[in-house]
Amino acid sequence: MTLTDLANPTRFLAFVGRVLPWLAAATVIVFAIGLYGAVSAPDDYQQGATVKIMFLHVPSAWLGMIGWGLMSVAALGTLVWRHPLADVTGKAIAPIGAAFTFLCLVTGSLWGRPTWGTYWVWDARLTSVLVLFLLYLGVLALYATAEEPGRGARAAAILSLVGAVNLPIIKFSVDWWNTLHQGESIFRSGGSAIDPSILTPLLIMTAAFTLLFTSLLLAAMRNEILRRRVRTMQMAAVQNLAGAR
Amino acid sequence: MNLGPHADFIVAAYALAAFVIAALTAWVLLDYAAQRRMLGDLEARGVERRSARK
Numbered sequence: 001m002t003l004t005d006l007a008n009p010t011r012f013l014a015f016v017g018r019v020l021p022w023l024a025a026a027t028v029i030v031f032a033i034g035l036y037g038a039v040s041a042p043d044d045y046q047q048g049a050t051v052k053i054m055f056l057h058v059p060s061a062w063l064g065m066i067g068w069g070l071m072s073v074a075a076l077g078t079l080v081w082r083h084p085l086a087d088v089t090g091k092a093i094a095p096i097g098a099a100f101t102f103l104c105l106v107t108g109s110l111w112g113r114p115t116w117g118t119y120w121v122w123d124a125r126l127t128s129v130l131v132l133f134l135l136y137l138g139v140l141a142l143y144a145t146a147e148e149p150g151r152g153a154r155a156a157a158i159l160s161l162v163g164a165v166n167l168p169i170i171k172f173s174v175d176w177w178n179t180l181h182q183g184e185s186i187f188r189s190g191g192s193a194i195d196p197s198i199l200t201p202l203l204i205m206t207a208a209f210t211l212l213f214t215s216l217l218l219a220a221m222r223n224e225i226l227r228r229r230v231r232t233m234q235m236a237a238v239q240n241l242a243g244a245r
Numbered sequence: 246m247n248l249g250p251h252a253d254f255i256v257a258a259y260a261l262a263a264f265v266i267a268a269l270t271a272w273v274l275l276d277y278a279a280q281r282r283m284l285g286d287l288e289a290r291g292v293e294r295r296s297a298r299k
Contacts, residue, residue, distance in 0.1 A: 039246060043249070048249045048250075048251065049247070049248045049249040049251065049252070049255060050249070050251045050254060050255060052248075052255050052259075053254065053255055053258045056258055056259065056262045057258075060262075095269075095272075096269060099265050099268075099269055100265075102265070103261065103262055103265050106258075106261055107258045107261065107262065110254045110255075110257055110258045110261075111254070111258070113254060114250075114251040114254050212266065216269055216270070216273055219273040219274075219277065220273050220276075222277065223273060223276045223277050223280055226277070226280035226281065226284060227276075227280055229284060229294060230280060230283045230284055230287065232294055233284070233287040233288075233292045233293070233294055234287065234292075236292055236293070236294070237287065237290065237292045240292070
């Protein structure tokens, strides 16, 4: 099966049916390994055991940003190529991305209180992630309130592209402004600033969260394709009834 | 395992993550069941998609 074949919704559904059980099993296994690593990881010399919150916070932040990046690519597919699967992808990502961004904000807040002495500050990193969460809610609202699905899809695609401006702001906020949030510590020139005993479980948990995100996304895309089929068939049923009168 | 003086914050973070992941999983599974049920009902009533017609 080629990538072009997957652009066909029926073939995509068959692909999801085959792949999803394996993906779900891989997610559970990698999560089990990651959680074991998180529990076994040593305390940080400054933060103590609260460093364990990082194993949730960093993967959630990664998925919140990756989710919006994918939505922006899907938005191009909706606006430029008008491909139906592109909108299906964007619509499926929005609630999942919003949930992980929410998780990033709250776990960050719970980590910040014992580490910084406050749940929240209006610094550039925290504020730009909050803006990302609000943008996700905006996309969800556009899909939920549009009277005609195509119009909602186009409006959500435009917001996805405009909102993509926020991604580099989030990424470089700790470099551009003086923030309470720590600077880049994983992918930076000169290597990671995190000790391997903590970095390894962090990377495994990030892989587990990414597998979970992929599984949820494929399942949500399958649901959205089925929902559109139901809608088409319901409209056909109404037309049949009207024709019979 | 000793979580130290800030155990409440750590437990709250993991409990919230478990809840959010469980909610997302339940949402996709329940939605899938609902769409399959509606499709089944429509097919049982003889409604077809245009692409399924011969």
